[in-house]
Amino acid sequence: MTQDQLKQAVAQAAVDLILPKLDDKSIVGVGTGSTANCFIDALAQHKGAFDGAVASSEATAARLKGHGIPVYELNTVSDLEFYIDGADESDEHLHLIKGGGAALTREKIVAAVAKTFICIADASKLVPVLGTFPLPVEVIPMARSHVARELVKLGGDPVYREGVLTDNGNIILDVFNMQITNPVELETRINAIVGVVTNGLFAARPADVLLLGTPEGVKTLKA
Ligand SMILES: O=C[C@H](O)[C@H](O)[C@H](O)COP(=O)(O)O
Incomplete structure (x- = not known):
């Protein structure tokens, strides 16, 4: 099939x-x-x-x-x-x-x-562990660099999704190279970064x- x-x-x-x-x-x-x-x-x-x-x-x-x-x-x-x-x-x-x-x-x-x-x-x-698919994070446009720096501190490699605006008028950062062993905790931590609207973890x-x-x-x- x-x-x-x-x-x-x-x-x-x-x-x-x-x-x-x-x-x-x-x-x-x-x-x-x-x-x-x-x-x-x-x-x-x-x-x-x-x-x-x-x-x-x-x-x-x-x-x-x-x-x-x-x-x-x-x-x-x-x-x-x-x-x-x-x-x-x-x-x-x-x-x-x-x-x-x-x-x-x-x-x-x-x-x-x-x-x-x-x-x-x-x-x-x-999948056995989440994170091979890069984790999308919706971000208020003016906070893009700040949020990217904070995501690096959490161990990820954020990449700006060029040419994409969400239905809410915001941008997306895709976070590569995260082994997500505690999805509930990571969802909360990323959402606590100022400028993040929400992240793509549904945990x-x-x-x-x-x-x-x-x-x-x-x-x-x-x-
Ligand atoms: O933003 C998009 C959604 O979260 C989709 O549900 C997800 O990307 C899966 O899409 P697809 O069914 O095309 O693989």
């Missing part, structure tokens, strides 16, 4: 998992990226079964609207049962690295509101369920 087929399989598995629990008042939280796009396309086949969605990025909002799915502002939604999103890496505790597509902050906000975060990923994303609030696409079928891991 190709990586794309594995992504489609986990996206369909996520739809199958949540569909029986949706009704015409349900709002679904939707992530960003190629795997989340597969989920949007699969979810769109069941438009009548739920009310609408909250999007974690402008790109996701556009794709949802393209399918005719109503998109709500998060501030108008009080009850979000599910958030479905991909990841760049996951460990066995469902601690994640996210933000390869620069959507980490809005993703973390929507994930924080949702009762259940279902992560969908192909098998290549499951304080990990995923609740990981649907992992493997050539042998979709495996379900729970935190």
